[in-house]
Structure formats: structure tokens, C-alpha cells
Amino acid sequence: MDFQIDAASDTLDSAHAPLGHAPLGRLTPARQTVIRILKATDRALTHHEIEQQARADGIQFDRVTLYRALEWLVTKELAHKVAAEDRIWRFSAARGANRDQAYFHCTSCGSVYCLDLAPGYAPVAVPEGFKAKRVEIMVRGECAKADCKR
Ligand SMILES: [Zn+2]
Numbered sequence: 607m608d609f610q611i612d613a614a615s616d617t618l619d620s621a622h623a624p625l626g627h628a629p630l631g632r633l634t635p636a637r638q639t640v641i642r643i644l645k646a647t648d649r650a651l652t653h654h655e656i657e658q659q660a661r662a663d664g665i666q667f668d669r670v671t672l673y674r675a676l677e678w679l680v681t682k683e684l685a686h687k688v689a690a691e692d693r694i695w696r697f698s699a700a701r702g703a704n705r706d707q708a709y710f711h712c713t714s715c716g717s718v719y720c721l722d723l724a725p726g727y728a729p730v731a732v733p734e735g736f737k738a739k740r741v742e743i744m745v746r747g748e749c750a751k752a753d754c755k756r
Contacts (some may be wrong), residue, residue, distance in 0.1 A: 636675040639665055641684055648698035650688055650709060650718040657704060690718050690741065706741040712749035719749065 633641070634732045643659045645652065651659070653672060660667055667675075678695050679685035683705065686698050690711040698707070708721040723743065732738050748754065 619739075627751045635687070636667065636671050637678055639663075639667075640672065640675045640697075641679055642707070644679075644685055644697060644699035648720055650698040650720055652694050656697065661737070663667050686742075688718065688744070690716075690744065691746070692716065704741070706743075708743040709749065710747065710749065712751070712754060713746055714748050715751060715754040717749055717751065 630744060639660055643656055643663075646659075653669075653676070656676075657667060657669075657672060660672075670724070676685065680687045680697070684700050686700055686707045687695055688698070688707070688709055689691050690709070691713075696718050698709075701707075701720070701722065706723045706727060708723040710719040710721055711717075712719075721743075723741065727741065730742060743747065
């Protein structure tokens with residue numbers, strides 16, 4: 607199956623969604639495709655990697671649609687957005703209700719893996735009166751992938 611998801615249909619769907627519609631009812635085909643791709647991997651993916659995977663699945667995105675779908679998923683906390691040292695944004699599917707997220711950035715091959723973080727895990731104490739809302743941890747090192755270039 608080969609079909610095109612364009613920015614116009616994504617915009618129309620958002621603009622004409624009935625008021626009070628359940629948030630998940632606004633999962634447009636583009637958003638559904640992106641979240642499916644993110645859930646199918648334990649890594650955080652770049653725009654380019656998501657585009658490539660969609661193409662491999664027979665789906666063509668235009669870039670604007672992909673960016674909008676990702677931003678929407680992040681806003682709804684269905685996906686997390688993280689930048690590693692290379693300053694490239696990567697996206698991962700949110701895991702359950704946990705807003706905290708840990709990553710492993712392989713400094714050899716550049717892959718960013720999502721790690722599980724126990725809810726309420728607080729690696730640092732925040733000053734009195736401060737309120738932590740979300741924890742994001744980046745672990746750096748070398749992964750165990752067979753084709754990791756070391
Ligand atoms: Zn690696």
C-alpha cells in the first residue's frame with residue numbers, strides 16, 4: 607500500500623475536529639503512523655529516521671506534516687522530545703503515564719536508546735520551594751549493538 611499524507615488533510619482534520627472531541631479522536635493518520643513507528647523501537651528517532659521508516663512502510667510524509675504530527679504528540683505527552691550532544695532532536699513514544707524519561711546516547715554510533723525510569727525517581731534534590739515537574743536523564747557511553755562502530 608502506498609499513499610500520501612499531506613499537510614492539508616492534517617490541518618483540515620485539526621481545524622474541523624468537533625469541540626469536546628476526545629483527544630485520541632484527533633489522532634490523524636499522520637499522527638497514528640508516527641506514534642506507531644515510535645512505539646515499534648526502543649530508540650529515540652530523528653525526523654529523518656521517522657521519515658525513512660514511514661517510507662519503508664509505504665507511507666510518504668511531507669516534512670511539514672511530520673513536524674506538526676511530532677509537535678502535537680509531544681504537546682499531548684504521547685511522545686517525548688530530546689536533543690543529544692549533536693543537537694539533533696529525537697522523538698520517542700511516551701511510556702505509560704511516566705513523564706520522566708532516561709536515555710542512553712551512544713557516543714560511538716550516535717544511537718539514542720530509551721531507558722526505563724521508575725516513577726518518582728529523583729536523582730537530584732531541588733532547592734526548597736522549587737517544584738520538579740519532569741526528570742530527563744541522558745547517559746552517555748558505548749552501546750552493545752553488534753554494528754556499533756568503535
Ligand atoms: Zn553504538
